Amino acid sequence: MALSVAVIGGGLGGLSAxxxxxxxxxxxFLFEKESSLGGKAGEVxxxxxxxxxxxxxxTLPQVIQNLFWEVGEDFSAYLQLVPVEPITSYFFPDGRRLEVWRDPDRMQAELQAWGxxxxxxxxxxxxxxxxxxENAAPLFLEVPIxxxxxxxxxxxxxxWRNLFLPIDPFRSMHRAARAILKEPHLIQVADRFATYNGSDPFRAPATLNLIFxxxxGLGVFYVKGGLYRLVEALGQLARQKGVEIRLSTPVHRIVVEKGQVVGVETEAGFFPAQVVVSGVDVRTTYRHLLGRKEPWGVRWGEPSLSGLVFLWGLRSQTPLGHHSVFFSPxxxxEFREIFRLRHPPTQPTLYVAITGRRDPxxxxxxxxxxxxxxxxxxWAGEWPAEETVRLRTYAxxxxRREVPGFSEERIEVERVLTPAHWAGLGSAFGSLYGTASNRPWSAFLRPPNRSRQLRGLYFVGGSSHPGGGIPLVLLSGRHAANLITEAYLLPRKNV
Structure with a gap:
């Protein structure tokens, strides 16, 4: 008889597993409370x-490609990836600007102006x-550590290089960048990569400079048609493999008997399952789906960044590229206010993505x-509307100062996504990446993909190992599936 598995959440981690x-x-059986798949990777x-x-x-497109290949499918029949160049345009408060390229010749030419x-x-x-x-990724990404x-x-x-651990865990990302780059503007560019997993560059271990x-070094890619095409492709592949996807079906409770999960409760009733894979934030899973305190390691973790998103349809043409960053002065x-004082930053950094540059x-x-x-x-609790107004005014x-052609009056349509939106999708405190990596070794101490408290319970998504971001979330699904395969003696099909 086939192993019965209930997957909670139709985000990228749940779909991967x-x-x-x-x-x-x-x-x-995959249960998604929304009317569409994707979780935080949505479409409007x-x-x-x-x-x-x-x-x-x-990034790391081979992770997506390998997922398709490992289940006998041709990635190129589903999706098209195109490289993004320049990667990002950076705007500094003093009026200077830096375009960052993967191409070394273009990058060298850009840096000549900086000496x-x-x-x-x-x-x-x-x-x-x-x-x-090279030192950290093979172990950290490919193994459920x-x-x-x-x-x-x-x-x-x-x-040997992993046994001796030359991965720079005891100084911060900022200290390492300052020691090597020296130039304040370039240091700020390097510091920004801490936000890729929701952390503070002034506290996060320098190991995370590998994101640079x-x-x-490895490049940035865009999914033709938009990133939601990836969600659609994974949903299509899941259905082809026989996954029964139930949309608009929230799971209210994971049912446990004698330390073993036995299924899930939904509005439609009880669904028995020998294994439950939760794509919901680990903290939320314990508190709301299990009705118990989360393990000490989960309580210990500091929540990652949340975010305020403005979706603007701008009736204008501007010179901005695909990605632009306008740095805080x-x-x-900014990070002290976010992580230490726990209030919205006075002058936040602004990130702008315009997918219309690749898809007109x-x-x-x-x-x-x-x-x-x-x-x-x-953010716990209700998001204050006055902060949305203040931050919108600041942006x-x-x-208006930096972008020719921009005018607030030219915003034709708008939608705002606050921390409450992300919390509604199952993220504890609206955090976008689960736990922040603001302590030495913290990136290696995320919640494991297999529960130590309950048999048959597994975790995927940005709040579990190996972390947030598309490739890592997909790998979490792979790790959980491999652990289940080993525990329940499923056949590994060769392709």
Missing amino acids: AIYLAHRGARV RLGRYRFDTGPSVV PEAVWRWRRFLDYSRRLY HEARLLLRSPAFWR WVEQ DYEQ DHAPADGENWFVLLNLPA CQVF
Whole structure:
């Protein structure tokens, strides 16, 4: 008889686990409380404008490609990835600007204006981040590191460079960037990569500078049609593999008997399952679906950044590229306000993504689709409307000053996504990446993919190992599926 699996949540982690398990012969039911799949990786259409509500780019594209290949499918038959160049345009408060390219010749030409020292320091930091990636990624990404037997069987664990751990965990990302780059503007660019997993560069371990290499060395890619096409492709693949997807079906409770999960309760009734895979935030799973305190390790974790998003259909043409960042005049103070003081920053950094640069049909010919993200602290309770007004006013002031063609009056349509939106999708305190990595080794101490308290319970998504972001969330689904495969003796199909 086939192993019965209930997957809670139709985000990328849940879809990944469901696809792998169904391919290996399990009978998989996926329950999604919303009317569409995707979780935080959603899609919104406002009149003639189209927006992704979550991630705007893909890194480590081989993770997605391998998922399709491992279940016998041709990735190129489902999706098209296109490289993004330049990767990002950075705007600094003093009027300077930096376009960052993956292409080394274009990047060198861009840095010439910053002086010859900037060129070699950038190269040195890139080489430093590459070494971090090569030392940490094979173990951290490819292995469920909380499983000692799998860890000890991994060739990556026994490489000398991993045994000696040259991964720079005891100084902050900022300190490492300052030591190598020296130039304040370039340091600020490097510091920004802490936000890729919702952390504070002034406290997060320098190990996370490997993200710099992931983007600058390995490249950034865009899914043609928008990132939601990835969700649609995974949903299609899941159905082809036999996953039974039940939309608009929230799970109210995970049912446990004698320390073993036995199924889930929904409005439609009880669904028995030998295994439950939760794609909901680990803290939320324990508190609301199990009705018990989360383990100490989960309580110990500091919530990651949340975010305020403005989706603007702008009836205008501007010179902005696909990705633009407008830095705060005091980056350290911004993170102090977010993580230490726990209030919205006075002068936040602004991130703008315009997918219409790659897909012109995402906006009318005389318009642009702006996704504007501001970093916020994790937020419990009701989000104050007056903060939305204040932050919107601040953003418009910056854009009027920096972006020719921008005017608040030209915003034709708008939708605002507050921390309450992310909390409604199951994220504890509206945090976007689960737990922040603001302590040495914290990136390695995320909740494991297998529960130690309850048999048959597994975790996927940004709040569990290996963390947030498209490739890591997909890998969490792979890790959980592999653990279930081993525990319940499912066949690993060769392709």
